[in-house]
Amino acid sequence: MFLPAVLALFVLPLNAAKAASQGAAGDALQTVFRDGAPGFNSFSGLYLQMTLAIVALSVVLKVFRTIQEGRNNEPLEGMSHAANWATLLLLSSLELFYALAMGKDAAWFCNPYKAGWLWFIPGFVIFAWVVYNQLMCLANILADLQHHSQAEFSWKPGLYSWVGGLVCLVICQFFYQPGMPAVMGLIFLAQLVQAGxxxxxxAPAGGLAQAIIFILVYLIGTFAMAFLLIHFSAMLVFAAVAAIAFMVLGSGDGSYTVKKRERPKEKCPYCGASKNMDGTYNCTCLYVRRKAFKD
Structure with missing residues (x-):
């Protein structure tokens, strides 16, 4: 009984991911990534307001992180702790809502044709800061939740599975696309195991409410973090290509002056001095003395 259950635990998520990537479900998923989810994409007109709200909530998280760093990274307590994880939960939920509403235009602020050539570089820098800040805050909040749950276990394998899974997805995208459903299934399975x-x-040590909060923060926070990392990796590729292009363009000497062609002048065969219009040379070498002696 145990072996079939284990096999089912591994096989069912893989089959579900494979089925979701094919047929009508696969087309619907591609539509969501391209155009946004039905019902959510009607809010795409609020892209600027949602973007500013994401940045504002990121600043609030930074404030909590600064407070915690001032306490030598000791866990936050009471209302500060509750406000910290609630802010992260709200931010992550807003990011997922934003992704479903915007589709492929989620990173519009890093597109020079949409944000403008003067704003897309600051947009990229702010986006990079949001990613880094949220990653650090997520790790701190998960550690605080574990502290308040009074239980000893590790939630890091779930995070590592995200990193490994995203890397494998990128590799499969370029070299073996049929393997992407299996990778997505393994990621989904790893998150279910981590939630379990x-x-x-x-639950036994900190209570049912504490366990539910922990699971919600972990799942919603990591899914939103994965969304940010996927878009940030695309922006990194764009930045790398742009940097290489600038390096190639800047490798020349920058001189495009067309020099006027001049008729080569006759020179003295002995010292290389130029020849004058009257047939003499601007030199006092042996050739001049020989010519004078002959004359």
């Missing part, structure tokens, strides 16, 4: 580990350890 959190519940199993946090």
């Amino acid at each position: 580990v959190i519940f199993k350890n946090a």
Whole structure:
């Protein structure tokens, strides 16, 4: 009984991911990534307001992180702790809503044709800061939740599975696209296992409410973080290509002056001095003395 259950646990998510990537479900998924989800994409006109709200919530998270760093990274307590994880949960939920609403235009602020050539570089820098800040805050908040749950376990394998899975997805995208459903299934399976580990350890020690909060923050936070990293990796590729292009363009001497062609002048065969219009040379070498002696 145990072996079939284990096999089913591994096979069912893979088959579900494979089925979702093919047929009508696969077309619907591609439509969501391209045009946004039905019902959500009607809010795409609020892209600027949602973007500013994401930045504002990121600043609030930075404030909590600064407070925690001032306390030598000791866990936050009471209302500060609750406000911290609630802010992250709100930010992550807004980012997922934003992704479903915007589709492929989610990173519009890094597109010079949409944000403008003067704003897309600041947009890229701000986006990079949001990614880094949210990653650090997510790690801190998960550590605080584990502290308050009074349980000893590790939630890092779930995060590592995201990193490894995203790398494998990128590799499959370029070299073996049929393997992408299997990778997505393994990522989904890893998150289910991690959520089960959190519940199993946090619920008995910290209570059911603490375990549910922990799972919600972990799942929503990591899914939103994965969304940010996917878009940030695309922006990094764009930045690398742009940097290489600038290096290639700047490798020349920058001189495009067309020199006027001049008729080569006759020179003295002995010292290389130029020949004058009257047939004499601007030199006092042996050739001049020989010519004078002959004359």
